Amino acid sequence: MPTEIVIAQTTVDDVDMAIALARGAVESRLAAGTHIDGPFIATYRWRGGIQTEQEWRISYKTTVERLPALQAWVHQHHRYEAPEWITLPVTGGSSAYLSWVTEETTPDSV
Secondary structure (H helix, E strand, C coil): CCCCEEEEEEEECCHHHHHHHHHHHHHCCCCCEEEEEEEEEEEEEECCEEEEEEEEEEEEEEECCCHHHHHHHHHHHCCCCCCCCEEEECCCCCHHHHHHHHHHCCCCCC
């Protein structure tokens, strides 16, 4: 049975933090690759008020198997008290790409 691939996402308010979270996850083989989108304007309710902030979105390409470790790692390094953490299933894709994600997130790969 093929490995399930997912895209996991979080947001941060600093481009350097976005780069650090993206790079660290790839270096640790928790994600095969990432995309950083932004800056964009986020508006949300927090602690009884409406906030409007500039943020960057990090999308992690990973496997369902590596997802719990990636989530724990991101939350450990994230500065937000309640960081966004969502996952999106990858329901298709080229076999070469999906194999690449699986290979690059395997801890013992060279």
